[in-house]
Amino acid sequence: MRILVTNDDGIHSDGLDVCAEIGKALSDDVWVVAPEFDQSGVSHSLSLNDPLRLRAIGERRFAVKGTPTDCVIMGSMHLLKERRPNLVLSGVNRGRNTGEDVIYSGTVAGAVEGTILGIPSVALSQSYNSRSDQPPYWETAIRFGPDIIRRVLGAKMPHNVLININFPNCMPNEVRGIAVASQGRHHQERLRVDQRNDGRGNAYYWIAYVPNRSHRGDEGTDVAALSENRIAVTPLRLDMTDGPFMDKLAELFSDA
Numbered sequence: 001m002r003i004l005v006t007n008d009d010g011i012h013s014d015g016l017d018v019c020a021e022i023g024k025a026l027s028d029d030v031w032v033v034a035p036e037f038d039q040s041g042v043s044h045s046l047s048l049n050d051p052l053r054l055r056a057i058g059e060r061r062f063a064v065k066g067t068p069t070d071c072v073i074m075g076s077m078h079l080l081k082e083r084r085p086n087l088v089l090s091g092v093n094r095g096r097n098t099g100e101d102v103i104y105s106g107t108v109a110g111a112v113e114g115t116i117l118g119i120p121s122v123a124l125s126q127s128y129n130s131r132s133d134q135p136p137y138w139e140t141a142i143r144f145g146p147d148i149i150r151r152v153l154g155a156k157m158p159h160n161v162l163i164n165i166n167f168p169n170c171m172p173n174e175v176r177g178i179a180v181a182s183q184g185r186h187h188q189e190r191l192r193v194d195q196r197n198d199g200r201g202n203a204y205y206w207i208a209y210v211p212n213r214s215h216r217g218d219e220g221t222d223v224a225a226l227s228e229n230r231i232a233v234t235p236l237r238l239d240m241t242d243g244p245f246m247d248k249l250a251e252l253f254s255d256a
Helices: 014-024 068-079 106-116 138-154 222-227 243-252
Strands: 002-006 029-035 054-058 061-064 087-094 121-126 161-167 178-180 191-197 203-209 231-237
Touching: 002 014, 002 068, 014 029, 014 087, 014 121, 014 138, 029 068, 054 068, 061 068, 068 087, 068 106, 087 106, 087 138, 106 121, 106 161, 121 138, 138 161, 138 231, 161 222, 178 222, 222 231
Parallel strands: 002 029, 002 087, 029 061, 087 121, 121 161, 178 231
Antiparallel strands: 054 061, 161 231, 191 203
């Protein structure tokens, strides 16, 4: 099995090495193609107005001056075009990708692009407290990631479906199981605009995350699973059509 590994935290991030380690537990044919620089929050952006630069970092390891989406395209359609990957692993992200985070996430977008290209794809994220000195518990992702992926692949993933896996912020022996969960909501404002002034008194702005994680999530969701120290496994579809409301709209415009 040929595996393509990417992420959105950049080619030199710890989580990328963790993802490659997970890949090597599944296959000895693992290729890493990741952004040259941190691309967190870029979602599914695609570079159309700038050229892509590809740089070899090591054996089967490449950096692309672009987004996670660019990396999956370059990896599968250029570097490995003679024999495309059988699996895309995107991550392991430094921080959770649950609820609304999925919309912004470059990590999830890497798996989305793999799915668009017809390759079974999995996004992986490790929850951690960014406001503390405790680094992410990468060993939790390493301990549980390979077996979860094996099981998912054994179930023959449906076409146009990707898997989003979130590991809780705890040691492996503190994990309380695996929850197959829906995508939840955080039910709070997640972002703020931070205004500052430069040395000449001119205003500039940062879009920043609000650190409050007090909401434990609705039952059965990925947000709730992490609050209970459970691994959240969530299938996501490329088709974002809302069927029930589409039926209502069809009735509304039936005479048009």
